Amino acid sequence: MSFLSCPFPALVCNPFGLARDGIYGLLAAIVPEPLPTVALTVLGIAMLIAIIALTVMSQVWVERRAVAFLQERLGPNRVGPAGVLQSVADVLKLLLKEDLIPFKADRATFVVAPLVVLVPSLSVWSLIPWGPGLAIADVNVGILLVLAIGSFTTLGILAAGWASANKYSLLGGMRVAAQLISYEVPLVVSALVPVLWAGTASLQGIIESQATVWNVFVLPVGPIAFLVFLIAGIAEVNRSPFDLPEAESEIVAGFHTEYSGMRFALFFLAEYSNSLAIGALAAVLFLGGWQGPILPPYVWLFFKAYAVFLILVWIRGTLPRLRYDQLMHFGWKVALPISLVTLGATAVLVSAVQGTAA
Amino acid sequence: MVIPMELLVAGGFYTFAAAAIAGAISLIIARNVFHSALFLTLTLASAGGVFVILGADFLAAVQLLIYVGAVMILILFGLMLTPQDVELPNLSTPGQAISGAIVAAAIFVVSAATLLSAQWSGTAAEPSDVATTEQIGVSLFTTFVLPFEIASVLFLVAMIGAIVIARER
Amino acid sequence: MPPSLPPLYPITLQHGLLLGAALFSVGLAGVLAKRNAIVILMAVEVMLNGVNVTFVAFAGYLQPPVLTGQVFAVFVIAVAAAEAAVGLAIIIAIYRLRQTVQVDKADELRG
Numbered sequence: 001m002s003f004l005s006c007p008f009p010a011l012v013c014n015p016f017g018l019a020r021d022g023i024y025g026l027l028a029a030i031v032p033e034p035l036p037t038v039a040l041t042v043l044g045i046a047m048l049i050a051i052i053a054l055t056v057m058s059q060v061w062v063e064r065r066a067v068a069f070l071q072e073r074l075g076p077n078r079v080g081p082a083g084v085l086q087s088v089a090d091v092l093k094l095l096l097k098e099d100l101i102p103f104k105a106d107r108a109t110f111v112v113a114p115l116v117v118l119v120p121s122l123s124v125w126s127l128i129p130w131g132p133g134l135a136i137a138d139v140n141v142g143i144l145l146v147l148a149i150g151s152f153t154t155l156g157i158l159a160a161g162w163a164s165a166n167k168y169s170l171l172g173g174m175r176v177a178a179q180l181i182s183y184e185v186p187l188v189v190s191a192l193v194p195v196l197w198a199g200t201a202s203l204q205g206i207i208e209s210q211a212t213v214w215n216v217f218v219l220p221v222g223p224i225a226f227l228v229f230l231i232a233g234i235a236e237v238n239r240s241p242f243d244l245p246e247a248e249s250e251i252v253a254g255f256h257t258e259y260s261g262m263r264f265a266l267f268f269l270a271e272y273s274n275s276l277a278i279g280a281l282a283a284v285l286f287l288g289g290w291q292g293p294i295l296p297p298y299v300w301l302f303f304k305a306y307a308v309f310l311i312l313v314w315i316r317g318t319l320p321r322l323r324y325d326q327l328m329h330f331g332w333k334v335a336l337p338i339s340l341v342t343l344g345a346t347a348v349l350v351s352a353v354q355g356t357a358a
Numbered sequence: 359m360v361i362p363m364e365l366l367v368a369g370g371f372y373t374f375a376a377a378a379i380a381g382a383i384s385l386i387i388a389r390n391v392f393h394s395a396l397f398l399t400l401t402l403a404s405a406g407g408v409f410v411i412l413g414a415d416f417l418a419a420v421q422l423l424i425y426v427g428a429v430m431i432l433i434l435f436g437l438m439l440t441p442q443d444v445e446l447p448n449l450s451t452p453g454q455a456i457s458g459a460i461v462a463a464a465i466f467v468v469s470a471a472t473l474l475s476a477q478w479s480g481t482a483a484e485p486s487d488v489a490t491t492e493q494i495g496v497s498l499f500t501t502f503v504l505p506f507e508i509a510s511v512l513f514l515v516a517m518i519g520a521i522v523i524a525r526e527r
Numbered sequence: 528m529p530p531s532l533p534p535l536y537p538i539t540l541q542h543g544l545l546l547g548a549a550l551f552s553v554g555l556a557g558v559l560a561k562r563n564a565i566v567i568l569m570a571v572e573v574m575l576n577g578v579n580v581t582f583v584a585f586a587g588y589l590q591p592p593v594l595t596g597q598v599f600a601v602f603v604i605a606v607a608a609a610e611a612a613v614g615l616a617i618i619i620a621i622y623r624l625r626q627t628v629q630v631d632k633a634d635e636l637r638g
Binding site for chain 1: 390392393396399415416418419420421422423426427428430431434435438491
């Protein structure tokens with residue numbers, strides 16, 4: 001694979017792998033198996049969370065600057081050069097703010113709900129492969145598990161909306177639930193197209209099946225499935241133009257109206273982490289995953305995921321918000337039939353290619 | 359000293375099993391219906407964890423995808439569409455509640471005694487560790503194609519039925 | 528052979544079956560003791576999950592391995608989803624008629 005063709009020394013191409021082997025060797029000398037494996041997994045998870053948190057801060061800044069550019073404004077430009085430290089300042093502000101819990105709120109649910117949203121959105125990253133053999137967990141039902149874990153988000157948001165004891169929060173929660181279950185169907189169905197091509201649901205297997213041609217270029221089904229996946233993905237992460245659950249002009253801030261300080265930051269972190277995860281999933285399923293020339297694999301995956309995120313930002317700066325009935329109409333009457341037809345066509349193509357149709 | 363894999367598996371099983379049963383019991387005890395629904399989610403997700411330990415990884419993913427992603431959301435919607443009267447007692451009359459608990463306990467004791475005293479021949483020492491996705495798919499479309507088609511018809515009937523029943527006249 | 532508890536570990540078929548029986552019984556207690564129709568529906572889901580755990584345990588420990596148990600569990604999950612949809616539709620219809628979802632208040636045949 002492209003990892004083997006990396007022209008740089010191994011330190012550049014796979015520093016994580018080298019560090020992993022080094023730490024493992026060190027630990028294995030001191031403590032018995034399986035403790036080193038457990039310790040390494042914990043370390044990997046901690047590192048991943050740190051990377052995601054930093055990336056989210058960069059995403060917030062990039063999004064604000066990009067949208068400002070599209071709208072001919074300046075955007076954040078005071079803290080640090082070109083405002084790059086604005087996100088740091090925002091995070092500090094959020095952490096220092098008072099953490100309010102409404103008097104009428106259901107306290108336990110109110111406190112747990114942000115965690116139910118955040119934890120799945122971070123756990124998804126443990127399944128995404130960053131290079132050959134470079135995933136915290138490579139399971140053979142990978143894509144199904146990613147989508148299944150993602151469905152916890154809906155539950156957390158619904159619980160947050162209900163626990164706030166606020167009409168706007170409840171409405172926002174209901175909107176999210178209706179939107180997410182409507183768009184989950186086309187999302188899953190269009191994600192099955194690469195699974196059919198690869199003949200496996202393992203994310204590594206799907207990436208390796210794209211060694212010659214990326215799935216997005218497999219005519220005629222690839223581009224259509226990618227487009228449906230992207231649109232359904234935008235709806236899944238509640239981004240504009242599908243951001244009805246938090247439409248300021250209609251229902252204040254939706255499900256997180258009553259949230260402030262740290263807990264609001266958790267929702268925020270989950271939302272941007274999910275946006276990037278949709279980008280990473282799109283890269284894994286349709287854009288060849290970590291494969292690419294010259295650069296090390298993890299750089300390629302990060303680059304592709306970020307590129308998809310930039311497309312999401314571009315769409316946000318371009319399109320107006322949909323009306324609710326338009327949203328439902330598009331999900332059930334346009335996206336779902338298209339994805340089903342694409343899946344059927346893929347099945348026919350695959351069996352024709354394999355010559356096992358009879 | 360090397361910690362055996364069996365012990366880790368057992369630890370995982372007991373954790374998930376305890377979470378599943380605790381969730382189920384809390385579901386019944388909880389006074390608030392919304393809390394009951396959240397406890398049900400705990401039970402369902404933990405059952406998914408048990409599936410993984412018993413070697414059914416595909417089924418675990420399906421369990422999460424369908425139960426947490428669809429059934430739970432449906433139930434929560436049902437809750438919100440039927441505002442609950444918190445003043446009403448949640449349990450039935452004490453007599454019925456107690457007799458219900460006794461019946462359930464009796465059924466548990468009988469089934470536990472039966473399955474513990476039975477001789478299970480032809481069983482493995484540990485769960486089989488094979489990739490199940492493809493095998494399940496193949497058997498769904500060969501051995502079990504008739505149940506599969508009947509299930510599809512059932513879905514259609516349920517869908518139309520639900521729409522007709524819940525439609526506002 | 529008199530009933531005897533299996534050893535704490537390794538996990539065997541009996542552990543899975545016991546968990547299934549426990550979940551089934553707890554769900555049954557819920558069905559019998561609660562009066563809110565939605566909670567009864569949830570307790571039924573717990574019972575179905577107990578059955579599923581049993582199916583999966585058998586599928587995992589049978590030798591030679593056959594996946595019939597897992598396929599059955601797939602069907603159970605599918606039927607449970609259909610049941611939840613129809614059940615909630617009925618509950619919502621009852622709520623429209625009676626403004627309550629307490630099952631002991633819906634005791635007349637004529638609406």
